Amino acid sequence: MxxxxxxxxxxxxxxxxxxxxxxxxxxxxxxxxxxxxxxxxxxxxxxxxxxxxxxxxxxxxxxxxxxxxxxxxxxxxxxxxxxxxxxxxxxxxxxxxxxxxxxxxxxxxxxxxxxxxxxxxxxxxxxxxxxxxxxxxGVTREPTHRLRHVAHLAVRTFGWSFAVHGLPVPQVPVRVELDAPDGGRWTWGPEDAADRITGPALDFCLLATQRRHPDDLAVTAVGQAATAWVPVAQAFAGPPGAGRERGRP
The missing domain is CATH 1.20.120.450 (dinb family like domain)
Incomplete structure (x- = not known):
């Protein structure tokens, strides 16, 4: 591996x-x-x-x-x-x-x-x-299968994302379903979870690395825990990032 x-x-x-x-x-x-x-x-x-x-x-x-x-x-x-x-x-x-x-x-x-x-x-x-x-x-990079690693780390840092912002970690599972660059689907979490995150893998990775404002991404959250995760998602170590302004890289 x-x-x-x-x-x-x-x-x-x-x-x-x-x-x-x-x-x-x-x-x-x-x-x-x-x-x-x-x-x-x-x-x-x-x-x-x-x-x-x-x-x-x-x-x-x-x-x-x-x-x-x-x-x-x-x-x-x-x-x-x-x-x-x-x-x-x-x-x-x-x-x-x-x-x-x-x-x-x-x-x-x-x-x-x-x-x-x-x-x-x-x-x-x-x-x-x-x-x-x-x-x-001003370059647009083509998304690749390597985004799966970024997305996986983002899912693994669910609890960290809340903790680093001084927030309680939700105690309910979240299902993540992402559209992969090759047309497939990447999933994490129980299939029957009420809380869900869906969208393109690229957008989810941009969200979790704070390279785009959540409003500029096609990431959909359903449920209280999933909705609360979106604005604090952070796949990297260190203090909370400032993120990006709406409408800007």
Whole structure:
């Protein structure tokens, strides 16, 4: 499984690589306030480096985590970055995750994660920051089967989405039914659940990574828990995101 996940992570990274490699200037502003394309790639590089440290030296990562703050994370995005450094970091992370023994969980900024979960989280973040870059460049990316990883993580973080906003976690199941890019359907949760989320997989992923305002997406919620989930959905670790304004990337 980890092999397939790492292959999908590499494929998602290459899509973003293809967008930024031809650019002579990475100072182009992106929809994230104050972040240029260079900041987006710098953040991915910094987080890859932290994930590699967690995989190779968990004690060192845990020690660094005690000193970490939101400001430190943001500073990581502002470190000078080159395409070659980002590529090397991606390869190093893949090698580190592949070498983690089965059953071992890695320390992280949120709960400990298996190597597979870490690879999924890195794919989600690569796709999300890649969306920022694509929006900055006016590029429309074709949705792929890799969105399933992003959607799966979004479903797994249902409880986290409420908790990080200081809200009680609903104690009822939610059925999620998404229209996949290939015309199929991806589902999570009990078939008979009264609360339901439906819509295109792309829109659900944009919602959970906060790359579009909920009103701009074709995501339908039925039931109190599902309806409450939509405005707080957050597939990424860290404090609640500001999201996007209505009608804007």
């Amino acid at each position: 980890i092999t397939d996940l790492l292959a999908d992570l590499d494929a998602e990274s290459r899509v973003l690589d293809d967008l930024v490699a031809p650019l002579a200037d990475w100072a182009v502003p992106t929809p994230a306030p104050g972040w240029t394309i260079a900041h987006q790639i710098g953040h991915l590089r910094w987080t890859d480096r932290q994930a590699t440290l967690a995989a190779r030296d968990p004690d060192a990562f845990t020690g660094a985590l005690r000193r970490a703050t939101a400001e430190v994370v943001e500073e990581g995005a502002r470190e000078p970055i080159t395409l070659e450094q980002w590529r090397a970091g991606r390869a190093e992370l893949a090698e580190a995750l592949a070498a983690v023994p089965p059953g071992v969980k890695l320390p992280w900024f949120g709960p400990p994660m298996s190597p597979a979960s870490m690879a999924t989280a890195r794919l989600m973040e690569t796709w999300a920051h890649g969306q920022d870059v694509a929006d900055a460049l």
